[in-house]
Amino acid sequence: MMNGLLLGCTYTLIAIGFNLFFGALNVVHFSHGDVCILGAFVILILYSLAKFLGLLTTISPIVYVPVLILLAMTVTGFLGVFFERTVIKPFRYAPLLMVLVATVALGIVIREAVRLSFPHGSNPQIFPRVLPQKSFTLGGVLFRVDNLIIFGITLFLISSMFLFIKRTRMGAAIRAVSQDGEAAMMMGINMDRTVAATFLLGSAVGAVAGILIGAYNNIIRFDMGLMGGVKGFSAAVVGGLGNVYGAIIGGLILGFVETFAAAFIPGGTPYTDVFAFLVVIFFLIFRPSGILGEKVYEKV
Amino acid sequence: MDKKSIIKALFLVAIEIAFFILFVAFMLTHHTGKTVAFLLLFIFLGILFKNWEKARLALVGLFEEMKILAAVVFILMLLAVPFVFQSSPYLIHICVMAGLYAVLALGLNFQLGSTNVVNFATAASYGIGAYTSALLAVHYHLSFWPGIVIGGSVASLFGLLLGIPCMKTKDYYLSLVTIAFGLIVYILLINFSWTGGPNGIPNIPPPSILGHSFREPINLFGYNLPFQSNYFYLIFIFVIGALFVAYRLHHSRVGLTWNAIREDEIAARCQGIDVTWYKILAFCIDAFFGGVAGTVYAHYIGFISPENFAFIVSVVVVTMVILGGMDNVFGVVIGAILLTVLPEKFRAFEDLRLLIYGIIVVTMLMFRPQGLFPQKLRVYKRLK
DSSP states (O other): OOHHHHHHHHHHHHHHHHHOOOOOHHHHOOOOOHHHHHHHHHHHHHHHHHHHHHHHHSSSSHHHHHHHHHEEEEEHHHHHHHHIIIIIIGGGTHHHHHHHHHHHHHHHHHHHHHHHTTTTTTTEEEEOOOOOOOOOEEETEEEHHHHHHHHHHHHHHHHHHHHHHHHHHHHHHHHHHHHHHHHHHTOOOOHHHHHHHHHHHHHHHHHHHHHHHHHSSSEETTTTTHHHHHHHHHHHHHTTTTTTHHHHHHHHHHHHHHHHHHHTTTTGGGGEEEEEEHHHHHHHOTTTTOOOOOOOOOOO | OHHHHHHHHEEEEEEHHHHHHHHHHHHOOOOHHHHHHHHHHHHHHHHHHHHHHHHHHHHHHHHHTTHHHHHHHHHHHTTHHHHHTEEEOHHHHHHHHHHHHHHHHHHHHHHIIIIIIOOOOOHHHHHHHHHHHHHHHHHOOOOOHHHHHHHHHHHHHHHHHHHHHHOOOOOOHHHHHHHHHHHHHHHHHHHHTTGGGOOBOOOOOHHHOEEEEEEEEETTEEEHHHHHHHHHHHHHHHHHHHHHHHHHHHTEEEEEHHHHHHHHHHHHTTTTHHHHHHHHHHHHHHHHHHHHHHHHHHHHHSOOOOGGGOOOHHHHHHHHHHHTTOOOOHHHHHHHHHHHHHHTTTTGGGOOOGHHHHHHHHHHHHOOOOOSSSOOOOOOOOOO
8 A cells, every 4th residue: 555655656756747848848758757767866976975075974864865855856957957958949849759759769868878877887776775764553554764754755745846836926837838838928928938947847856756766666777767757657648648636646546556466466566567557558548638637629 | 775875884883883892891890990981981972972963863863764773783782792791790690680670660660651650669569579480489390481470460460459549549648558568568578487588588490491491501602601691681582572562552552641641630531541440550560570570580599588679679660760761661771771780880889879879869850850861752643
C-alpha cells in the first residue's frame, strides 16, 4: 500500500511536468524523464562536492539536505529551460513529428552525456543516504521514516505548485497561455518568459522525482530516465493530458497497479511494468482523453 | 551504337568505378585522420555536385539515359565486394549489418516517411522475428528458409496487434503506445524462461543451401571468401528485394494513399480513403520487414539476447530514416549504410556513438528536416 503511494508520488511529480509543458506549448517533452534523473545526478555531484569541502561533517543533515535538494531543483530547472530554448523552441511552428523525434533524441543525448561524464557511468551509482533510515510501528503498521518524508515532500510540492498556479501573476500567465497562446500574447503576456517559467517549474519538480527515485532505490543509473519518462507520460495520459489534477490521479493509479501486480499476481513482480503499460494502452483505446481530460474534438 | 554513346557509356562506367575505389579505400583505412580526410572529400564532392548545376544535370541525364547499364555495373561492383575485402572479414560483417539496417529502415519508412506514423517499435518486430525463427530452429530444427517466412509473418501479426490500439490514437499518444509496446516486448523477452531470459538463445544453426552451410567459407574461382560473404550475398538479395517492394509500393496507389494520409488525414478520409486499413497495412508491412531482418540476424550471429532489441535500436532506425530523407527509398538505404559504417570507422570514439546519433538527429531536424536526400514530388506524365 505504502509502496504504491510512493511510486504514485514519483509518477505524479514527473507527470506534472508533462502536463505543464503540454498545456503551455502542446508538446510532449519525451526527454523529461531524463531531465528528472538528471536532477538525481546533480544532487550526487553536489553531495560529493560538499563532502570534498568537508561541509557534511560540520553541518547537520537537517540543514544540508533541504539546501542540497533546493540547489539541485534550481540547477535542473535551468537545465530544463536551456533544453527548451535549444531543442524545443526552434520547432514551435514545425510539424508535430519533428519535435517528437527531436525530444526523443535529446533524451539519448542527456543519457549518454550523463553516462560519459561519470566514472563507470554505465554502472549504477550509489545514491547517498540523505534520508534517515529509521522506522516505527503505529497501530501494528510499520512506517519507514524516509518513506514518510518522501510522501511529505510530494504533498508539499504539489500544494505549493497549486498555490503558485492559482495565486501568482506568473501562474495566471501560465494558465492563460495553456488556454490559448495567441490570445494570451495579445493580452500582453510574454510568451517566451511564460514558457520558460513552465519549463523551470516542471523540471524543478521533476528533479525532486528523480531524487526520490534515487533515495528510494539507493542507486541511480543513467538509463532510468527512459522508463521514468514513459511512466510519467503514461500517468499524465491516464489522468488527462494537460490537466494538473489529472497528474495526481494518473500517477496514483499507475503506482497502485504496479504494486498490486507485484503483490497479488503470483510471479508478477518482473512484469509490473507490463501491467502498467497494458493499463495505459487500455485507457488510450477506451478513454483517450484520460480521466479528467476534456473531450477533444478535431478541428479541420 | 555510334561512337558518342560508347564514349558516354565508358565515362559512366569510369565514374562508377572511381566511386567504388573511393569507397573501398575509405573502408580499408584504419587511421582516424585519413578517415576524416575521406569524409571531407565526400562532403566536398557532395557540395560540388549540388552547386555545379551544369555538371549535375549532365550527370543525371547520363544516368537516366543509360539506366540499365548503370544498374548492372553497380550491382556487379557490389557483388565484387567480398572479393575485395576477402582478407578482412570484419569489413564484410559491417556490410552485412548495413544491409540488415537498410531493410529495417526501408520497413520503417512506410510508416515514418510515407504515412507520418512515428513508430518506435521497430526493435520489437525485429526481435519477434529473430526469436520466432531462432526458437523454431533450436527446438524443432526448422530450417532457416521457412523460418524467414514464419518469422516475418509472426512479426507482421504482432504488427497488426500493435496497429489496432494505434488506430484509436494519434500523434504523441500513438508514439506512446509504440514505445510501450517495444518496452513490453523487451521486458517479456527478459523475463520469460522459454526465451532464455536475459541470457538469450545461443547456438542458432546457420542456414544452408544445397548442402553448403553458411558458416563455411566460399571457394570460388580459386578465391577463398570468408564465411560472412554468404550472408553478404543473402542480405544483398534481401535489400534488392526490399528496395523493389518499397519502390513499387511508393509508385503505386498504396504509396500515393499513404502520402495523402500524411498530408491531411481528414482530407484523405473525405476522398473516400479507408485510412484505418492503409495505416494497418503500413504497420504490417513494416513489421514483416523487421521480422525478416531479425531472422537473418539471428541465424547470422548465431546468438540473440534481449539486449539486441532494446529501445535504442528503434531510435537508431528512426535516425537512419530521418538522415537519409523521409519517404525517399534510396535515401533511406544510404542513411542506413552511413550510420552503420561511420560509427565503425570511428571505433576509437565507440563510447560517443549514441551521443552522436542523438546530436545528428537534433541538428538534422533543425537545419535540414527533409534529410540528406529529400523525396521529390511525383511527376506524372501528362495524358495525351
